[in-house]
Amino acid sequence: MSDSTWLLYDAECSFCTTSAQMFKATLEKRDCRIRPLQNQTIMGLLDIKEGEYLPEIKVISKERKVYGGAKAIVFLSKKIWWARPIWALSYFPPFMKIMNYLYEKIAKRREGNVICEI
Numbered sequence: 001m002s003d004s005t006w007l008l009y010d011a012e013c014s015f016c017t018t019s020a021q022m023f024k025a026t027l028e029k030r031d032c033r034i035r036p037l038q039n040q041t042i043m044g045l046l047d048i049k050e051g052e053y054l055p056e057i058k059v060i061s062k063e064r065k066v067y068g069g070a071k072a073i074v075f076l077s078k079k080i081w082w083a084r085p086i087w088a089l090s091y092f093p094p095f096m097k098i099m100n101y102l103y104e105k106i107a108k109r110r111e112g113n114v115i116c117e118i
Helices: 014-028 040-045 070-077 081-089 093-107
Strands: 005-009 032-036 058-060 066-068
Touching: 005 014, 005 070, 014 032, 058 070, 066 070, 070 081, 070 093
Parallel strands: 005 032
Antiparallel strands: 005 058, 058 066
């Protein structure tokens, strides 16, 4: 991996794939690479086994710190000027509880009722 931030999504989920592609240009301008969690290199780095359940998106920062779910979204929001209010509000514990709740609710709406990344 390079010195970029990485957004990792479930390529088997159409919602995740569409969401990742929707933000691709915005994130790539901010030195963020977007790759599927099913990538063999990524699977090796995160110790994911073939066919393993993928419960959430992952972000790997330049410092090699891994964020998942709502925390990953908050981390990325700091990079985008118009999304920074999400990052700022994340310092209030009730806001993160709401973010986690919303993330889980959206994730459960994936085809087949399997929890999804975004």
